[in-house]
Amino acid sequence: MDKRKKGSTTELRLMMVGSSGPPQFLLTNAILGREEFLPDTSSISCSRKSTGDLAGRRVALINGPNIYDKDISRAKRKMEQRKAKCLTIPGPHAFLVAFDIEKISPNEMRMPKLMKQRFGRQCLKHCVVLLACEGSIDAAALEDRVQSNWHLRELVEKYGGRFHFFSKDWRDRSQDRELLQKVEWMVASLGGGCFSSRTFKTAEDSVRKEEKRLRRHRAAEMEKAWTEMEKQCIAEELYCRKDAYAASVGAEIRAKAEADNGWLRTSLARGLGTGLVVGAVMGALVGAIEGPGGMVLYGVIGGAVGGSAGGTAQVAIKHMENRVAPPARLNFNSIFINRFFATSRI
Structure with missing residues (x-):
């Protein structure tokens, strides 16, 4: 069950969410009024926390990898989701969901569903859509564009109809006060607290324990x-x-x-453990071509490689199962591999 928790009145915690490309990083620069990320930054591999001031209010901005980033393995993505939550505890006051107004694609319609899966069912109530624009901001003309473009209008409505325009030029701070007011009004309408969920609570408990x-x-x-x-x-x-x-x-x-902290270390250990097992299976399948001795040798090598790669190997193993051996031989190999692991555990 999602809960609202009272947050600090001195610091506004904002989690930046982007689907693809640089909008979330351009937005971070615009809010902080400095070039925290280079203009051509389209994604990052590790979550980051930056602090600064927005119209006189102290803010903490948390950036993670883009939500659709295909260059990051599933295990790595889960690890970064946990890390972003640890950096935001006890929870974000707002999610700022960044898009480039000129590059909205049908794929963006999946964003709300993905956000609910990753942050909690009620997270959309705590969202403001940020639309990145080139040049100076003509708010009236841009609002007409949102209302007349059904694609844009439907996207914004999925986030409760809350949206704001910002310039890609981080030196333009003319919209800072209005953005702060929109975020503060939304927070006040939700009871003045921050967003939280079961996983944010887990993150908070783990960070507090590590602090002690x-x-x-x-x-x-x-x-x-x-x-x-x-x-x-x-x-x-x-x-x-x-x-x-x-x-x-x-x-x-x-x-x-x-x-x-313990929660992050557990996530990392699980990713490495999954990679170790899957990598060993892949190695054994390849080694089957060389005979039983090759299965053991390649199984050990595959386990070492898989452990470093984490969950990435899960896709490759399916590919190997389809191409290396016929079904009857795969069943025999599975029996051998299970016995091999059972023996190695004793």
Whole structure:
């Protein structure tokens, strides 16, 4: 069940979502007012968190790989989805769904369904559509275009009819105040909290647990630093320096916990484990051509390669099953492989 959780009033957490190409990264540059991503950035392989100001409000922007990126394996994509959620805990106040107004394709209609699968059933209530435009913004003309183009209108309606135009030129900040108002009004209409779901709660629990572990690990170091400060500082300066030091260490611990915690490590281990097994099966199938000895040799090699590749090998194994051997021989190989793994586990 999705829940709304009260978020911080000092920082607005925004998750950027793009289907293809550079719009989400251009939007990040426009919101931050700096070139966080190069203009030709069309996708990233690892989720990133950036902070800055939008019309005077502190914001945290979380970017992940494009939702349709075909160059990323399934295991890697799931890992990045988890990482993006860890970077956004306790949940985003808004999802900003970016499109290029000149390149809307029928494929974009699948976006809402994919978002609900990946973030939670109620996430569309927390979305604002951002339409990237070239040159200066003529809001009235662009709104007429959305209303008269059934394709655009239907897309926007899937996100509750909320949309905003932004310039691809990050130096143009004329729309900042209006965008902030639209996001804040949406958040207020939903009770003033942030979006959350079961997986966001799992991410939050895992990050909090990792924070506690890191704090325990650094407790002696912090105590030593405070002792040194007490020797060097007078009372008022001591409190200021202690607070600054604690804030600095806290931010460092939080960043480390978001980037590496038990939930993420579990996801990585599962991906590697799946790749190991699938890779070994692929190797054994290839080795079958060389006879039983070749099956064992290629099975070991395939396992090593598959472990590094993660879930990518799952597609290849189906291809190998169709092309390497006839069905009767495949059944024999499956029996041999199962016995091989059973023996190796003992």
